[in-house]
Amino acid sequence: GMVVAEALAAGRPVLTTTGTPWGAAKLRGDGISDMGYGKPMNLEENGCGVICEVNGVKEAMGKMMGFSDVERDEMGRKGAKWMREEFSWEKCAKELVKAYQLLV
Secondary structure, eight states: OHHHHHHHHTTOOEEEETTSHHHHHHHHSSSOOTTSOSSOOOTTTTTSEEEEOGGGHHHHHHHHHHSOHHHHHHHHHHHHHHHHHHHOHHHHHHHHHHHHHHHO
16 A cells, blocks of 8 residues: 555556455445555556456556557646645644544
8 A cells, every 4th residue: 555655646646456445446346445444445446557356467567558658647746636635744734633523
């Protein structure tokens, strides 16, 4: 999970499998991963990578390599923007404060 987030934050398109939290939303079909964030975690839906089944990595690599440099750069920009908007320290801190306020 952390390696994918770091790659996305660095502006790199990502290939992941349905067995990861970033691809689990595709597997479950409800747009929510098992990470507990309560928001879509599907990197394909966010336009910043490719998701495949574990036995489909070769085909997915071919798909990723089939994108032009411009398309891959755009995927990278979308991933970096997604990480800034949804997973920045500031955003996480605000979410934590909200959770604590619900407890008291």
